[in-house]
Amino acid sequence: MSAPEKAGRKARPRRTSSRVLSTTLKYLCSASAFLISGILLAVIGYFVSIGGSAINWQLFSELPQARGMEGYPGGMLNAILGTCVLLVLASVVGIPVGILTGIFLSEYGSESRIAAPARFVCDVLAGVPSIVVGILGYELLVVPIGHYNGYAGAFALAIVMIPIVARSTEEMLRLVPNTIREASIALGATRAHTIMKVVLPAATGGVVTGVMLAMARVASETAPLLFTALGSRLLTLDPSQPLPSLTVHIFNQATGPYREEQTQAWAGMLILILLVFVLNLAVRFSLRKSTLKLG
């Protein structure tokens, strides 16, 4: 029996009770949408009200201090720099591989048997628990080297990054109209030339925002770093050693016993949330613009 028939049959009596039920459920649906917004505001509101007052210059310019030392609790300069190092290393691997995979899926996909499985694997990989990816990093780069190190952390982050970049690049390239490709080929350009000089530039806005979103996602990951980069209270930029990161630092502070450090964790988290917010906003506007341009 198809759905509308059923709905129709049910509707025939149309008693007041069914109309009351309908109205009630309609309001419940609206209520749930506002509940979601309410939750978001409750969460963000707490970060703004508690973390906002704890944001100061010290946070960006100083190293964490041990309890009892002068200047406690210090800042999170080392964690911010550590996250930057991890992000750069992960991007160096993740962005080219991701973009090339996206190009393959979009531009060469029809001629290849691996395109469909690869597309599927990208979707599935994006859903793999990130802590499992951390264990892969541990087994491949921590065990052979003998101690926790930043390379393992960057490797795990790159794996988180690749499927996101690949799929968003593919989708952005698909928005480029086929006529543009055909025009380029008709002028005698090779396919590589067409992709690099014509298709990619046409989709630059979308591709870049996809990459930025992936970087934001990776910057806010904690689980893959726990057994790879580990974290550190020292100022270090050497990825062959344990590297601090903003998220692990915040996690340790938030679950620690000291109120000063907890407050700082709220502030650090607020910075990260603001970063994610700005990136999301940028994506929203650039996507609107690029679809307009292409449409």
Add this chain to the structure above:
Amino acid sequence: MALETATPPATDPAPAPARRRRTRVSGKGRAWDAIFAGLARGSTVLTLLILAALVAVLFESAVPSIRENGAKFLVSSEWRPNEREVQKRDAAGHLVMEDGEVATETLPAEFGALPVIWGTAASSLLALLFAVPIGFGAALFLVRICKPRLGGPLSFLIEFLAAVPSIAYGMWGLMVLAPLLQDHIEPFLRSVLDVPGLHWLFHETIQVGGESITRVLPLSGRDMLCGGLVLGIMILPIVTAISRDVLRAVPREQIEGSLALGATWWQSSWAMLRYSRAGLLGAVLLGLARAAGETMAVTMVIGNNNQIKASIFAPAQTMSSLLANEFAEATTELHRAALIEIALVLLLMSLAFNISARMLVTGGATKSGGRR
């Protein structure tokens, strides 16, 4: 059809005449063309290899545990990473004396994953219980009720909610929700619900000195309920966003048809929900996969107790939180291998959820794309 997860159409934008043109370009250009295609193909193969490597490496590292624990791993409820000395007791529960002293025995290390499998299952189901009705309701609101001017920002809010780092939810759960549960909500629930038949919710039986005594469960706020709620909040965006896309793909005729037959708002909405049930199930499964794999937030709020407790007001442990808690401190090879076996189970589970969800969402989309 604006469905992110849908498989792209079969027609590929790659132009066919490319190969014929190749004769005109220079040798250098042709070489670069081949290199570029090779690079793109290589990256794609690499992506495929990542998944294979995940399964293979985890399996290989878990072998010592698989060999040692066998099938018992999945059904034993005892998780004891280190051997432990306990006082020896006879069958009646009395202490055994040897040479005037209490005799002790050493329990070997044991690895049973049942408590964490239970913890993952129960917390994910709680999360679904919370997120699915609200998510579907909000999706219906976005598709059928609200004006585009409100829908745009609301959709943005929901997508932003999905991008907020998971430890942010963990911190909020730990410092805001858990105290609220502990001081207000849980005592209130206990005062209301602690009636005959529901005593198990608020009491636990523990072993003290060989006797089992029943006591009132201490309410900590960091328990299964808190874990489930935080997870529910975290999967709300994905459930809402995907069911919104799925509902949007329902053909207009379906809705108009049911309205023309005199259906009320809810009856036609119900027809929509029924029509896209495969896609909606996919949304639920994706939410489930996300909830089961989520680590940091759960670790912060679930209480981290490796025991199976019947009550949702008792602390628990999930697979991922066990990994986060113990992996860095595992000293014996067997302990580490057992933890990796848990990671393997988690990986296979999330693959199963993700694969079936993708199939349902894309399958549902193609189905609703054509007329039935």
